Amino acid sequence: MAETKTGQIDKLIEQKVDDQIDKFVRDVADKISNFLKQNGDYDGSYLYVPSEWDKDHNNCRTVKELRHDSMYDVRKGLYTGLKKQVKDKMIAKATKELLEKVSLLS
Numbered sequence: 442m443a444e445t446k447t448g449q450i451d452k453l454i455e456q457k458v459d460d461q462i463d464k465f466v467r468d469v470a471d472k473i474s475n476f477l478k479q480n481g482d483y484d485g486s487y488l489y490v491p492s493e494w495d496k497d498h499n500n501c502r503t504v505k506e507l508r509h510d511s512m513y514d515v516r517k518g519l520y521t522g523l524k525k526q527v528k529d530k531m532i533a534k535a536t537k538e539l540l541e542k543v544s545l546l547s
Contacts, residue, residue, distance in 0.1 A: 454539070458531045462523050470516045488515050 474485035492508035510518075 450539070451536075454532055454535045458528055458535060459524075461531065462528065463504065466516050466520045466523065469519065470512055473515070474512055486512050488512060490518075493529060 456522040473488060476486070477485035487509050489503045489508050491505075491506070494502045495505040495507040497503045
């Protein structure tokens, strides 16, 4: 029974983290889209993103070519990248905070 409750709590924490990442990505994408619209883009539904990179004389990466991606693809890319980079750390932090709160109840 305890495993089931723990599993449910883990799922709730994971869903909360997914929701936080999703909200952040939507907020960023909305800001980009609004910026595009306010500054002359017809509807803000596409964004130029790097498709190919070069190295300059200092060996720094510079954009060689751009592609025109939909904001859906931009959001999906941000979401996927952020999940890969920080989701596990966010879950660990949320779990630790929950355990600290539970220990205060004891």
